[in-house]
Amino acid sequence: MRKHNLYYLLIFCILATFNISCGSENESNQGVKDSGNISKNENKHSIEIDIVEQDFTFMPPSPIQIASILKKANMNYEEGLTNEISNSKLYSTKFKQTINFGVYACDLAYCVTNDKFEEASKYLKVSKEMAAKIGMESIFLSDNLVERFEENVGNQDSIMSILFDVQIMTDDYIQDNDLVDLSVIYFTGAWVEGMNIGTHTILGNNDHKISVLLSEQMTIARSLIKGLRAVINQTDDLIDLTDHIEEAVDAYHNLWSVKQEGENIEYLDVELKHEEALSISKMILELREEITM
C-alpha cells in the first residue's frame, strides 16, 4: 500500500511539473496575445502583411475550360494524344514538374469531358504525384479527392464537380502562397497541351471551327509570354520555351489570314487556311515535345 502511495505521489509530481510548465507557456502566450493586440491597435489604419504585389497579372482560361472548348469544337477523343503517364518519371527539375503538372491537368480534363474515366483516374493520380513534387500535394489530400473521384467514376457531373474543386483549391493555394510564377508555368503547360490536342485534330481535319480555335488560343499566347518573361527565376529551360512560344506567335501574326485583318484581329474570330493552320500546328507539336520529353 505504501509503495502504491509513493507511486501515486511520483506521478502527481510529474503532472504538477507538467502543469506548471504549461501554465508558464500560457502566460507567455498571453504576452504574445497582448502585444498582438497592442500592435493591432497601433496599426488600426494598417495591416502590414507580406503579400507580394504583382506588376503583371493575367488570368488565363482554366485547363477545364480549354478541354471543354476542344469538346465544343466537335473534337472527338483520340487515344495517344495525351502525355504518357510513364513520362512523369522523366521530370526531375521543378520547371519540368510544374509545366507538366499543367499538361496533365489539361489531359485529365480532356479525358473527363470525353467520358474516359479510367484514363482520367490515372491522370488524377499522376497530377497528384506532380503536385507533390512541386509542394502542392495538400490540394489533393484535402476532401479525399482521389477517393471521391474513384467512387463517382461513370458520373460525369460528379466528376466534373470534383475537377472544379481541384481547380478552386489550386487557385486558392497559388494565391495564399503567392505562387504567381508557378501558376504562369502551370497554365503554359495546360495551354500547350490544349493546343497539342487541337493541332493533332487539325492535321487530319478541315473543320473551320478547329482553325478558329487555334487562332483564338494564339491570342492568349502573347499574355503567357509576358507572364513567362516576368518569372523571377529565369532558367535556361524557361528562356528557351518562352523564345519558342514567341516564335510561334510571330509566325502566326505573319500569316496572310491574320495580317489582312489588321487591328481587327483583336476582336474577331479568324479562320485560318488549312495550310496556315498546318504550319502553326508543326510549331506547336515541337513545343509540346520540348516540354514533355
Added chain:
Amino acid sequence: MISKYLFLFLIIFNLIPNFEAQKEVELTPYQERLIQLKEFRKNCRIALRPFRYDGSLTSHFTYKEFDYAKEVEIATIQNENYRLSFNSMGVSYEPIRIKIYDKPKKYKTRVLLYEISDVASSEFTTETNEMVEKLKQAKNEELAKKTEISDQERAYQQKIIDNIRLKKLFINYIIPYTERGYKIDEEGNESRVLTKGSIILAVGYNNL
C-alpha cells in the same frame, strides 16, 4: 481508496488548463488576413452562379501618396458571356474605382466598357455581354465620324462591328492617394505605416 480519488481529481485538475492552452492558439495578423481572404473568395465564387467557375485572382495593393492603377488582364474565349464577380470586402480604407477596357493602358484609343466608383466593403457582378454592346456602340460612333471612306469600306467596317467580340478584358483598379502615416515604436523610432487593401475577382462563363 481516498488516495485513488485524490489522484483522479489531480489528473482532471491538471488536464483542464492544458485544454485551455490548446484553445489559445494565436494567429498572426497575416494568418488572420489569409483566412479572411479565403472566406471572401468563397463568397465571390458563389456570386458567379449559375455561371461556371473559370478562375479567381486576388489583387493586393498599397495606398500611396498619389493615385495609380493596377491592371489585370483576363482572357475571354469562345465568344461566351462571362460574369465577373468582385468582392471588395478587403478594401477597408479609401474606396477604389474600377474601370474595364478592351485594350491595355498603353493604348490611348481604348474603349471604356464598364466603370464603378466608391468600391469598398461590397460585392457585385457584371457581365461581358453588356460590355460587347458598349464596344459596338463606341465603334459605331467612331465609324459615323469617318466621312471620307467609301461606301464599300463603310459596309466592311460595319460588318466587322456587327461581329465584334471581346477576346481579352483589361481591368484597372484605380487606387486613390492617401496621406502618409507614421508610427513610433517603443524605442522611439519612427517608421512609415503602409495601408494595404485587397480586391478579389472571380470569373465564370456561361456553360449553356
